Amino acid sequence: MLAYRHAFHAGNHADVLKHLVLTQVLRYMVSKDKPLRYIDTHAGAGSYLLKGKDAQKKAEYREGIGRLWSRPDLPPALADYVQLVQSFNLQPDENGVVPELEKGMTPPLALYPGSPSIASMLLRKTDTMRLYELHPSDVRTLATHFGHERRTNIIGGDGFAGLKAELPPSPRRAVVLMDPSYETVGDYGKVVAAMRDAVTRFAEGVYIVWYPQVSRVEAVQLPKRLMALAPKGWLHVSLTANKADGHGFGLMGSGMFVINPPYTLHNTLATEMPVLLEALAQFDEASYRIEEQPA
Structure with missing residues (x-):
């Protein structure tokens, strides 16, 4: 399990969809006055060097964030996401100086x-x-990256098991992101079990599950299994950007399943996904899908 490193895939089409949805969920949640807890069960490194040897091995970011990077015609939510990534690339140098850019x-x-x-x-x-x-x-x-932040706790451990100790949270508002590597087939069952337990412990939470579109029956079944756990409403969005290789393998796309989604999320994605599809499609049959069961 520890063999998986996200650095090889950082910024690809799956990351774009994941972070577009995450950004919109968090934008909505922080618009309310009450404090919020963000729980990331599989946090990764938090930052990835795209010029490093891992990211350059397949350079997947070029077919993901790279296709959006300099586009001036993006709709609001995509533009917001891209601007966040751009601001992340304006970090201070070793002398604490933030690079300046000419307008535009x-x-x-x-x-x-x-x-x-x-x-x-x-x-x-x-x-x-x-x-x-x-x-x-x-x-x-x-x-x-985060050790200096008093608001952040870093736990070197299993996020599936750790989530139990986090719920219900204090304050009683939380967004949970669960995006394991799914490197082993057992991860699909662990996701369902963890979500079932989480919803039982804290039904009001907003739970976001990322999953890959790969040639596994467990990946196809996962959204339907999650639907049964969300009596208060859910949203499912997926993007198929690429086709499988000649052996039927490879990451064809990804999906995001949101339990208790913000009521604004569906309309936002209905506007943004056609543009995202046009930008990231790598074959003629590329497609997206949005499903929703309101509360």
Whole structure:
């Protein structure tokens, strides 16, 4: 399980969909006055160097965030997401100096923020973060990025098990992101079990599950299994950007399943997904899908 490293895939089409949805959920949640807790069960490293050898091996970001990077015609939610990634690329140098850009210019695409960094840019001082990660080197990287933040706890451990201790949260508002690697087929069952337990412990939480579109029956069945756990409403959005290879393998796309979604999310995605499909499609039959069961 610890063999998986997200650095090889950072910024690809699956990350774009994941972080578009995450950004919109958090934007809505922080618009309310009450404090919020963000819980990331599989936090990763939090930041990825796109010019590094891992990211350059397949350079998947070029067919993901790279296709959106300099587009001036993006609709609001996509533009918001891209601007967050651009601001992440304007980090201070070793002397604490933030590079300046001429008006209308975009920074070079060198870094991609993981979900904890996206969340950190959106959360307020009164909000808190709980970041779970198993991989020791990623835990160290998280500590480098977030160890100075009093609002953030980094836990080197299993996020599936750790989620039980987090719910119900204090304050009683929470967004949970669960996006394991699914490197082993057992992860699909763990996701369902963890979500069933989470909804039982804290029915009011907003739960976001990312999953890959791959040639596995478990991946196809996962959204339907999650639908049965969401009596208060759910939203499911998926993007098929690429076709499988000649052997039927490869990441064809991904999906996001949101339990208790913001009421604004469906209409936002209905506007944004056609543009995202046009931008990221890698074959003629590329498609997207949005399903919703209101509360």
